[in-house]
Amino acid sequence: MLNQELQSIEFYFNYHDKYAAAHLVHGWNSRFYWKNDFFIGEEAIIKKSWSSHALVVEKLTKHSLNNTVLSRKKNYKDNFLFERYVDYFESYRNKRIWLFIDRPTTIGDNAEALFRYCANREDGIEKFMIIPDETYYQNFEGVSANIIIYGSFEYKFLLMFAEKVISSTTFWEWVNIDTNIPKYEFKLIVQALSNAQEVFLQHGIIRKTSFSDWYLNSSSKNFDFMITSTEKEYELMRSEDTGFKEKQVQLTGLPRFDFLKNHAENVITFLPTWRIQYSKDDGSYDKHFKESDFFKSINEFLNDENLLELLRKNNYRFIFKIHPKFFVQIEDFDIPEEIEIVSTELSYNEIYEKSAILITDYSSAVVDFAYLKKPIIYYHSIKEEDEENPEYFSYERDGFGEICLSIESVINKVQHYIDNDCLMEEEYVKRVDSFFKYTDKNNSERVYDEILRLPIPNKNKII
Template identity: 35%
Template structure:
């Protein structure tokens, strides 16, 4: 509720409403959900509720004329002009007895205002505010502090201090009390949590209502962007208010302990300079000095890992010691266990048999220094026993990297790989051990095992058939034995009983599929089946073009293309081919279980796996296809955090360039050399060029954007809007007889209507990329890999990088030295380069043609053939 205000809509009368609801809006895409939930309350809207819409006019106009027309006495619009002054300076605008804030896109249940008003009136002399529980809007997941809403009551924080309240949204406050807090703080802008807790501290009581709910787009604690301000203006400010107040102190101590989790979850302090780091530690030590350990140890609102770290911070001047027994060890500080060897599991990410080799890959994490820890594999046959040492590898993804809290390494990760030849090790058991070296001791512990998402088995389906062998898991051990149909039936029967007994989500569907699998197994087991997919909702990429090529080959392989029957490309393919199947249909599910290869331009399960949202672990043991990743764009950035082996475990990853392949092998993807191949992209065989006078603008996406509000407030939005709104560009395009086509990334399409797009620009929604590449003469992009296709056709490219906001880490590709066109960082430079190309018929310059010739290994039309031959051979 901040900003210098100017009333532009709504007639303010002397009527006193029961409620004033503030809604701060920077985009209106979800406004209807919010305002409708207020208008449609059981408490009559016209007589009881005032809505003040706080509009940021610098971003997007809000179309609220219909609401103003219907409710002129109730709705006031404030245009925020200057965030230096607070809206409560205009207190005469607030006509409600009670005040609340609702975020745009959030909504409340229909009886909220009626129940809240009655409750506040009943306990008017006892409390200043009442709060209702918060849930997510999509899956209705409760906030982790919702336990206090089990019944409607007044919480006395003197008696029950561990009941922190942190949301201003979902809370209804007496107007006079709210204004007095801002007045006491000279109307400065305060964090919402500071405001609400300063009010709570006046009485040390507040009300909770269990009868209603607040639905929020997000309920996670906000990211601490300015950590020093967060500590000063929230935690330290509250602590200083109550430090000498015995009654208030326990509540604030619990609150601060809970909120410290927002600080210690920060991975690194590298964003601070040396002076700021010193300030940070001084402030943190000041806060911790007031925290009694009892507020941490028995606090259910703090995770166990955060508890041990906070205890460590409080006692870090004490000596950390390790005590050991015959098969366990404990890290202690004073009397507190920081970590215990036996508390930590091994996660097996990969467990599979290929080419007579057992591949076991996984990780072990603990607070014991990595130099003290080793992982061993013990292989036992009937006649012998062998101990194997692993290769230790590194991943860049957070889940498989050392865990740091505020630049302190707290958990060490050991990523290991065992590759065991099976000629002599069939009918053997495989046991993983953790060995801790401490002083002269060697403590050996057999940890419990769990399975990651790329393992070929799971706890629910703990066996997998591959070639002539069965890999299984029992009694915390892996086992390999020779295949027989009788053995397979026994394992499958046990899986069925396990699924039936556990009754996990989706188990009935899984039982049906497992039974059908058993019935069909004798008929389907020896069939060669290949499934092809691009995205589940489109077909215009490498898999489609490879499918069309492979479909014309006579090779006794059954080939199917998978796509949702709700998208426009389904009908086109279904009219042309007989072997098109619907994504997530029963036929797709059964074929997936028996398929030899699942061939896709995408690698995410939600595009390729029919069981991705059906509790996939219930099917993992019986699903057999190798994942073939054709890519949907040339990889130029370091994507090792996302497409590495432990997450995706693909059997083939196609590339177009030796430079691209070398990057996959050099960076921490950890794929074997035979997996990453330079074969070319199948869709390049069908790339053609018949240029028209079209300039194509095709920016990529930003992964940090997950809402319309974030989009509107991003530099990404400003970059796109700047290009679309450029009068200089419009003049250039029109004077030279060209057309400007805007092609939004698939994830941007949802937000296109939030952009102000001049009439002369053509927004491409239905044309394929192949068609746009064929017709366009010049490409303007930011970081999208579509520029590789364009350069392959020897057409000019311009990179527009006014801000460095791309979400992926830089890889081997350098835009200045390897790019296929100029890099522009200002609008004037961009316009100048566009003008240059339009004046010479959009001919690619020789320097960039030479770079294209050097980058792409193949310039023929044999990419499909090369990929097909590799798939046949492997």
């Protein structure tokens, strides 16, 4: 607790037994992000100083809050939000508010699953699920009334006072995609006013050690807590290479596994992975995509007459579940009438529930299907450019199904499974059991309990 109204912190570095003033710079994860010159802490307001090596620390009082926030609102794109922040600061700052979000454009992932598990628990915490638009309200009838639309004023206001943001994606990369001001302008406001802890639930299971080199490490991510599902994944995220501290990573399993269902129909789903090199940064159509071997291999497979005959003969539907980032290229494909294309109209959970067989190249989305112990086929016609570390994960040693290098071998394997009631072979059942730490329905409970153990911010009454 500050005993004085105003203090300063100066930064120096030692070089050959001499001290020199450090020049402070501020990057993507900094509270002083871009043009910010202040942020509101739990007990103090931290401000940039005229000196490049010092910060000013001012005790948080009603006067300092009003003076700092209201005098600076003109520098930001949402004056109304700044005003309401000051108006409701005392009544909201000590509320325990958790926000759950999967993506700005969809739900159905770990955040929704965890929200459904804990929404009505009497723990003194107000929990809110963030949805893309009003069409999703019906999904939560009988679950909770605390459903708010991404980008709405209510969303932005609650984010300023949230204790925790719980997301299946690394949240700050998605912040403000759909609000009424530009993403980077809203990030300024978030970094200045919000002290929310970030809980990262993950979207899947990490199958590449390189993922920690460029994406999941303490230099590029500033979250407070993340979960893992396998022993190897846990060890990778706890390694010195990531820089995460011991309490930041726990082995719990993914909440969405608890809600997986198995009501298989005569459905085969083809789910190729998204490959970043074939997507433009702005998400627009790429006229060169048709020239890639990746496109050609998929198009050839979908149009193989032996595959189409197998579907007709066995009365099976064939669903091509195309990744949302690839959907812009859908016009490139020659789609026979036997093939159904879906993107967002069928959720992954529905795909896992209804499909009897799943075919992929390298997609990590198959882990949910494997969790249900349903047959998987890997079609490796085009080698993935960013290869896995075979010591960490090998498709030959650790994969959940047979690897096929030709269309003919895929078709033969599909027919084999159809002839054997679409049961996962014992070899791969054993791999599933050894791969996951847990194969029960208690993943949400473990995650919820771990989040409850995180420190609660200590916020004293301001005067």
